Amino acid sequence: MGNNVLTEAEAERVDAVVIGAGVVGLAVARQLALAGREVLVLEAEGRIGAGISSRNSEVIHAGMYYPKSSLKARLCVAGNRMLRDYARDRGVTHKMVGKLIVATDEAEAKALDGILAKGLDNGVEGLHAIPASEARALEPELDCVAALFSPATGIVDTHGLMLALQGEAEAKGASVVFMSPVTAGRAAEGGHLLAVGGVEPMTLLAKSVVVAAGLSAPALGTALGLREVPPAHLCKGNYFGLTGKTPFTRLVYPVPVAAGLGVHFTLDLAGRGRFGPDVEWVEHEDYVVDPRRGDSFYAAIRRYWPGLKDGALEPAYAGIRPKIQAEGEPARDFVIHGPAQTGAPGVAALYGIESPGLTSCLAIARLVGEMLA
Numbered sequence: 001m002g003n004n005v006l007t008e009a010e011a012e013r014v015d016a017v018v019i020g021a022g023v024v025g026l027a028v029a030r031q032l033a034l035a036g037r038e039v040l041v042l043e044a045e046g047r048i049g050a051g052i053s054s055r056n057s058e059v060i061h062a063g064m065y066y067p068k069s070s071l072k073a074r075l076c077v078a079g080n081r082m083l084r085d086y087a088r089d090r091g092v093t094h095k096m097v098g099k100l101i102v103a104t105d106e107a108e109a110k111a112l113d114g115i116l117a118k119g120l121d122n123g124v125e126g127l128h129a130i131p132a133s134e135a136r137a138l139e140p141e142l143d144c145v146a147a148l149f150s151p152a153t154g155i156v157d158t159h160g161l162m163l164a165l166q167g168e169a170e171a172k173g174a175s176v177v178f179m180s181p182v183t184a185g186r187a188a189e190g191g192h193l194l195a196v197g198g199v200e201p202m203t204l205l206a207k208s209v210v211v212a213a214g215l216s217a218p219a220l221g222t223a224l225g226l227r228e229v230p231p232a233h234l235c236k237g238n239y240f241g242l243t244g245k246t247p248f249t250r251l252v253y254p255v256p257v258a259a260g261l262g263v264h265f266t267l268d269l270a271g272r273g274r275f276g277p278d279v280e281w282v283e284h285e286d287y288v289v290d291p292r293r294g295d296s297f298y299a300a301i302r303r304y305w306p307g308l309k310d311g312a313l314e315p316a317y318a319g320i321r322p323k324i325q326a327e328g329e330p331a332r333d334f335v336i337h338g339p340a341q342t343g344a345p346g347v348a349a350l351y352g353i354e355s356p357g358l359t360s361c362l363a364i365a366r367l368v369g370e371m372l373a
Contacts, residue, residue, distance in 0.1 A: 006186055006193040011205035014040050016372075017194060018210045019182050019220060021045075022053035023158060023361045024353055025212035026165035026176075031365035033172035035373070037208070041174060042196060044181035044216075049162045051214045053358070055287065055319030057239075057266045057277070060084065060094065060154040061356040064101075064119025064127055065256060071334040073122040076356040079363035080125075080152055086362060087156055090164045093269055099153035099251040100135055102144035104303040108255040109146040115255075116148055125152040141247040143306050153251060157269055158358060165361075185209070185224035187344045192224070208372050211349040215285060215322045218351055227343035230324040230335055230351050237277020238289045240297055241316040246273040247305055254304060261355075263300040274316055275301055281327045282320070289315035324352035336364065338371035348372055 018029045021043035033039045045051070060083055063076035087094040103109040112129065119127040127150050130138075135147035166176060184195040194204045213220045221229035246267070254262035263275055275297055294313045301308050325332045335351040342349050348368050357364070 006184065006188075006195055006203055008188050008193065008205060011193055011203040013191075014038065014204050014206045016040070016208040016210070017042060017204060017206040018212055020212040020214060021048045021166070021176055021178075022051055022212065022214055023049060023162050023165070023358055024053075024350060024364055025210070026162050026169060027361040027365035028210050028212055028368050029174050029176075030165045030169040030172075031369040032208075032372070033169045033174040035369055039169060039174035040204075041169070041176040042180045042182055043176060043178050046178050048166055048176065049159060052319055052322065053158060053162065053214070055317060056158065056355070056358055058155050058158050058268065058358070059251065059266060060096070060156050061359040062099070062119070062124045062127065062150045062152040063122050063356065064115050064124045064148075064150065065261065066118070066122065067333075068118065068121040071336060072356060072360070075334065075360035075363040075367065077123050079356070079360035082362040083156065083359055084154070086164075087161065090168075092157060092160045092164050094154055094156040095269065096151065096154035097250050097267060099150040099253060100139065100142070101148040101150070101253045101255070102135065102142065102304050103146045103255060104144055106145065111255045112146055112148055119148075119150075124150065126150065127152070139248045139250060139252065141305055141307050142252065143304055155251075155267060155269060156358075182220060183223065187225065192344055192347050194224075206346070208346040209344075209348070210368055210372070211347075212353075214353065215320060217322065217349065217353075218324070221342075221349050221351070224347070225344070226337070226347065226349055228337060228341050229349075230332075231326070233323040233326050234282045234285065235321040235323045236280040236282045236286070236318055237321060238280060238293050238318045239274050239276030239316040240289070240294050240313040242273040242275065243312050243314060244309070246271060247307065248273070252304060254300070263297055265301075265305070275313065276316070277319060285320060287318045287320070289318050291315050321354040322352055323354065334360075334364075336367060346372065
């Protein structure tokens with residue numbers, strides 16, 4: 001549907017529309033609803049978190065990887081505290097299991113110094129260096145020459161978190177409407193016109209609009225006629241599950257690699273271990289895990305866990321990072337545009353909300369609320 005068919009005369013007037021019912025969209029909806037706004041969440045799929053929100057490591061990140069004063073650093077550190085408090089107060093299952101970042105040679109040990117300095121600059125709680133002997137005392141199957149320990153890292157039930165956010169938003173009057181893809185839009189007198197598809201297509205005139213559409217955000221920004229829309233690039237991450245006994249009781253991460261944090265070990269809330277994600281640049285959305293990609297996992301994992309047995313890994317699931325830089329380009333920060341950048345009064349747009357987007361969701365929502373206040 002093109003912009004030329006959108007007319008204000010046939011539009012239903014609404015206060016605030018959030019496009020996307022993933023963890024960030026639901027956090028934004030809650031934030032706006034708590035501020036007294038009447039909120040409508042439009043979700044193209046048939047359930048909350050159907051996209052990238054349900055395909056991640058479920059890690060509560062602490063914030064030591066990102067440049068000082070970047071949005072990722074600021075929102076991750078603030079969001080970490082907000083998320084822990086929220087999960088505790090709302091009964092969302094989570095465990096602060098802690099994380100070891102490990103170096104397996106002297107070059108990586110030097111890189112740990114940089115991560116520690118960055119983390120301290122960012123205000124990461126409790127991050128400190130430990131000798132290899134202490135790391136091995138914590139995790140006897142670990143092999144490393146040096147390590148950092150992050151007590152402010154944990155895991156969270158992402159679906160439980162989304163249900164809590166949805167429930168709180170709806171208790172304040174918000175509505176979530178599924179199978180309602182936004183197909184076009186334009187600025188209009190008194191707000192932004194939106195064409196909504198689905199079984200019963202409609203036209204809405206919203207005072208405020210927030211684009212929180214994950215992988216689709218750049219395409220949607222363009223369809224809505226917004227300014228300064230960054231390009232979209234898809235970076236797949238494959239996860240492999242571990243058969244047999246789980247080797248570690250904490251999260252174990254190697255020194256980061258280009259476009260990702262390396263093939264790391266995470267736990268789920270049931271105590272099962274898994275490894276990933278790797279880095280696979282793709283052209284199209286595809287969540288099938290090629291078992292052959294597991295071949296490269298063994299060498300990467302054995303650098304810090306030599307006890308990994310042949311055949312112990314099995315394909316688990318995949319996610320896709322919504323990158324806004326291409327393969328080989330420098331990493332980009334979150335892009336969070338308010339009306340000044342989108343060029344549309346009352347319209348905010350979120351692009352490139354990859355990791356640590358889950359951890360940052362409440363802090364992102366607070367920032368968006370301030371932009372639209």
